[in-house]
Amino acid sequence: MHTLKLNGNHLRGVIPSSISEGRSLQVLDLGNNDLEGTLPHWIGKLSQLHVLVLRSNHFHGSIPRQVIGLPNLQILDLSGNHLSGAIPSNLTNLLAMVNASQNNSNHLEEYSSSGATYTNQIKISWKGWDVEFVKVLFILKCIDLSNNSLSGSIPFKMGSLQGLIALNLSRNHLSGRIPKTLGHMEQLESLDLSLNRLNGNIPLELEFLSYLEFLNLSYNMLDGKVPHGGQFLTFGESSYLGNLKLSGIPFTNISVCNNSSGYGNCTSIERIGEAKNSDGEMIGWAVGLGLSYGLGFSVVIGVLTLNKRVRKRAFDFYDVVILAIDGCIRG
Template structure:
């Protein structure tokens, strides 16, 4: 990035022997006249991405850049119908994402492997990618109509992203088994209906299946059990009618499971599998009809949310060099898109079901958890003091249940806690003071008539202030060692996520989205460093 501006200098077109030309991430603007590039007969790679260039196309430009293999014009101002057909026999990589292209005269490239057209204004039916395509993304466009079964002839396909369009109809039955190399199938935010493909190839490479926000129905396909490399399964916001797919617990690499806002029902119960869902760290079962007790056996098995040694881990995201996995996470009613999933991020959302019984104390063992939402159920009993062990917790929502008793004083040790919602319960006694509890407002405690003390206007009587709870008595009798920890987390993850939500909803530029994400991850890194320092001091 050199911050060059204005038109591309004419001297560039004198570099007739150059094979590689990178002018990305500058402020070049104006019209890019394709005929000028005819002088660069030996050019194989051209990168003009992240500028402000528009384009004059020509029907007679087929011979321009006869040796071109890689072309990146992403993040520019290229508009209209694309007709620059250079490199039709040689081009392997073409990235036109983040422009305002409305269509193509043809897709003439015979041997292309990577074709990235996402975030444009493409309209009309879904174009069929060349048979040689490995990566094909047309997400965030305005495409409509059905998926043609011709797409299943692209047997080399590895990543297929059709998300965020107006595509409709039923999914072709072949869509799950047309390529042995298929690792990502993303159909999020369309209008597909009918059942999910029922057949998947044995020994398949599928890593990410995202069907969120469609009108898909029927049960979860049992054939998913052969997808042994599956890491992300997102079936949220459909009309799927099924019981809990406990058999998914055998998938050894499954890390993200989203079933929210469907018609799942019944008791989750116990599993016959000895240690189910051991790799699972993002679980969202919210807004269904699950009932009975919370699934303590499954919660006990979530090893990926326990004792994560962040001190000795480098920051890493789910996915690969071609495609990074994403997921929608709902926190305090806000739907936020993580366009990158940090491999240490953990959250559990079981809200808006009809779970009953007490909150299992064993949840306190999930000490790497960052978000926990059990709201809008029929849970009873006390808030477990064992929650004090959730040292990395940043969001806790237990609202709209039937919880009783005092708020455990032990929760004040959760110094990363940014959002707390205990409203609409039957909690009593004084509200704990100290650390993060000094920052929570009235909304955290609304409609608990028996609560008193800061920040509420209701003052506590002497008896309410001094009388210890049974849980506190038990802690003192067992020799509880009160430790005062410093607040090491200023403007936390949830605030960053809220900004991320605004960006997602208003469609701000990619660079701003990236900046917010980096801000979020920096905060996670700071929390990691703070935790590591405390661990070092204890040693």
């Protein structure tokens, strides 16, 4: 058996240990059920596993190091459970995620039986949305541990997963600083660390993530200046909400929450940017800009009036531009 998908049923109880005999299993999807207990250590025996989805169940306890030791694992989704403890640090054992190169095959094998063909379909959280992938691409490598009770810091070895495309650690109790090593994840397109207890500044090394399209650092305790290079030029206020000590943010309104948990009872306050220190300065800047334009226009008109040669060349250039525009319209 290569694929076992029982997603979206009402299954209860624990995962039976007999599944550990499926040494050829590539896809194990038991998400969106009512399964409970701890994550079994024997999952580490499924060395051929590419996809492990156990999201939206009632699993508790810590994440076994054996799960983080699967060398071929590309998709790990344990979101929406009651997992606690620290994120295992043996992340370098996830060899398929460490390797940034792409496999020659473009999707997991299609299986044929009795003339029928079965293609794997996996639904995961992708850049803030639940998306179903009809074919599990080999370039799709992601970790989703969101909506649990994980604590401790983000392991610095997380940055060794240079093939990872999406990382979601939101809605946990993670603390400490954002590791600078995350800047080594050169393939990363989506990073969600929101609704945790992270502090310190946003590492400048994250500017090196040239493929980053989605960033959510909201509702933490971050401080310092927001990086303004690389992909950070494309992120709006929603990426930083609830971090009151951040500065250099390119927007004027920021939502804050009144409770310590980070959600609910949110209001909006005005935040003055670095280029706008007071209404008086804005008025002065506008007046200065108007005078500059007026002075420049006067100089141009004066030169055209007093200098015959310059005036002739300006009018000749004007005629050429008009003829070019007219030719484009007629052509």
